[in-house]
Amino acid sequence: MEACTPPIQAAKQLDELTILYQFSNTMLSTIRLNKLTHLILTGLTSGSTMLFERAMLFLRNEKTGMLLGMLGVTQDTVGGLRVVEGEDALSSRWDIDDDVIDHQRESAFSKHVRSTRIEASVDCAIIRRVIHEHRLYAPGEDGCQVCEACDFIHRLGVTAFAVAPLVARGKALGIIVVDNPASNKAIDHDDLHFLQLIANQAGMAVENSILYNRVEEAHASLRDARERLVHGKRLAAIGEMVANLAHELKNPLVTIGGFAGRLVKGLPSDSREHQYADTIVKEIGRLEQMLADLLAFSRKPAICCNICDVGEILIDCFASCATTLEDHGITLARSFESGPWTTLGDAHQLKQVFLNLMLNACEAMPDGGSLHVSLGKVSLDKKCILVSIQDSGGGIPADMLPKIFNPFYTTKPNGTGLGLAIVNRILQNHGGSIEARNEGNGAMFTVTLQQAEAH
Ligand SMILES: Nc1ncnc2c1ncn2[C@@H]1O[C@H](COP(=O)(O)OP(=O)(O)OP(=O)(O)O)[C@@H](O)[C@H]1O
Numbered sequence: 001m002e003a004c005t006p007p008i009q010a011a012k013q014l015d016e017l018t019i020l021y022q023f024s025n026t027m028l029s030t031i032r033l034n035k036l037t038h039l040i041l042t043g044l045t046s047g048s049t050m051l052f053e054r055a056m057l058f059l060r061n062e063k064t065g066m067l068l069g070m071l072g073v074t075q076d077t078v079g080g081l082r083v084v085e086g087e088d089a090l091s092s093r094w095d096i097d098d099d100v101i102d103h104q105r106e107s108a109f110s111k112h113v114r115s116t117r118i119e120a121s122v123d124c125a126i127i128r129r130v131i132h133e134h135r136l137y138a139p140g141e142d143g144c145q146v147c148e149a150c151d152f153i154h155r156l157g158v159t160a161f162a163v164a165p166l167v168a169r170g171k172a173l174g175i176i177v178v179d180n181p182a183s184n185k186a187i188d189h190d191d192l193h194f195l196q197l198i199a200n201q202a203g204m205a206v207e208n209s210i211l212y213n214r215v216e217e218a219h220a221s222l223r224d225a226r227e228r229l230v231h232g233k234r235l236a237a238i239g240e241m242v243a244n245l246a247h248e249l250k251n252p253l254v255t256i257g258g259f260a261g262r263l264v265k266g267l268p269s270d271s272r273e274h275q276y277a278d279t280i281v282k283e284i285g286r287l288e289q290m291l292a293d294l295l296a297f298s299r300k301p302a303i304c305c306n307i308c309d310v311g312e313i314l315i316d317c318f319a320s321c322a323t324t325l326e327d328h329g330i331t332l333a334r335s336f337e338s339g340p341w342t343t344l345g346d347a348h349q350l351k352q353v354f355l356n357l358m359l360n361a362c363e364a365m366p367d368g369g370s371l372h373v374s375l376g377k378v379s380l381d382k383k384c385i386l387v388s389i390q391d392s393g394g395g396i397p398a399d400m401l402p403k404i405f406n407p408f409y410t411t412k413p414n415g416t417g418l419g420l421a422i423v424n425r426i427l428q429n430h431g432g433s434i435e436a437r438n439e440g441n442g443a444m445f446t447v448t449l450q451q452a453e454a455h
């Protein structure tokens with residue numbers, strides 16, 4: 001005669017099967033890692049499943065190998081697991097509301113779990129079994145009692161607990177720890193069996209979610225790169241147009257400037273007309289300089305490479321801005337380590353770099369201040385030359401710092417905003433670099449160039 005299943009046992013099996021189906025459907029329909037962790041732990045602790053009183057989830061950091069506490073859920077914080085009915089009994093799933101997620105996240109227990117990190121490479125029986133052998137740890141088996149995992153569990157104040165690995169594609173992604181501290185109810189064979197089934201599905205779902213996040217990140221960075229490319233192309237088209245315009249404007253300006261210069265010479269120096277003509281000459285000079293900057297920026301500069309001495313270039317720059325320093329009441333301090341400081345580059349363009357930085361510093365200190373220029377090595381083992389130009393002009397607001405090297409970014413009424421863009425471009429063409437930061441009560445620009453042996 002065939003054995004038949006008693007009705008109570010059959011009802012229990014049906015309940016378990018329904019829970020497993022619901023859990024499986026939930027895992028398949030949830031892709032966000034955060035929500036997934038809440039659903040997994042809520043599923044293990046909710047009143048509808050009555051499996052465990054507390055559940056904690058730790059995920060393994062791939063780089064450090066550490067197990068990082070992600071979430072802890074207790075039956076007090078578990079409310080709100082909704083059953084979303086499907087087309088038939090087997091396609092229903094669970095869902096959880098955002099306010100329940102927030103409540104669970106902010107609970108003291110969850111914060112305690114989140115502040116816990118467990119070293120996964122320690123020699124502990126629990127860790128070895130769960131992380132390395134991918135096997136369930138059942139209550140009563142020995143832990144090492146000294147490692148962070150054992151210490152953590154000891155601090156939770158429980159006697160009986162179980163730990164299940166979250167495994168996907170042969171790798172342990174993390175662990176789930178469960179216990180029953182309020183009732184001290186024993187964790188029996190059926191509970192462990194259930195935990196194992198749920199952890200198996202949760203492992204795959206967590207892996208899918210991590211992969212999905214990675215794909216999303218890659219997609220976002222691809223979209224960024226595409227936007228930068230389109231923006232770059234647009235800038236290049238504008239640059240070409242500006243260069244043509246600048247070129248066409250230069251000739252009439254030279255003519256106007258030339259005639260105004262003649263007027264200045266021919267008019268009596270104390271007349272108002274002389275003063276007007278003189279203003280025209282000065283303003284034309286400024287416009288010419290602006291156009292020269294625009295052209296310099298839009299053209300790909302040809303580098304005339306020679307061995308040049310950075311110390312000499314800096315001294316040349318000091319001479320060029322001596323009157324500006326004097327007019328602004330700025331004291332110049334220089335500290336040059338003993339050289340030689342030779343680099344392979346275009347001395348004219350490198351002078352443009354340092355002069356632009358020094359003039360910016362002067363413009364930042366209209367009422368005087370101090371300019372400190374230093375020259376030295378980056379470090380003993382690197383063949384790099386470091387030039388820093390520091391002023392006491394109040395510095396650059398933090399939100400502006402990322403923008404100052406952008407072409408046309410200026411805060412000055414008469415600036416073109418091309419100075420630092422040109423500096424950056426020249427240094428890139430020389431295999432060098434520049435960084436800006438605030439130091440003391442001003443801005444500090446640090447230029448790095450490659451050192452070259454003088455022949
Ligand atoms: N030493 C500095 N201290 C404070 N702000 C600075 C300093 N150097 C640059 N800046 C800021 O960076 C902006 C961009 O500088 P950049 O040299 O590119 O253009 P600009 O000086 O405004 O105009 P241009 O150099 O074309 O005359 C400046 O407008 C200024 O706001």
Ligand SMILES: [Mg+2]
Nearest residue numbers: 356360419420
């Ligand atoms: Mg400038």
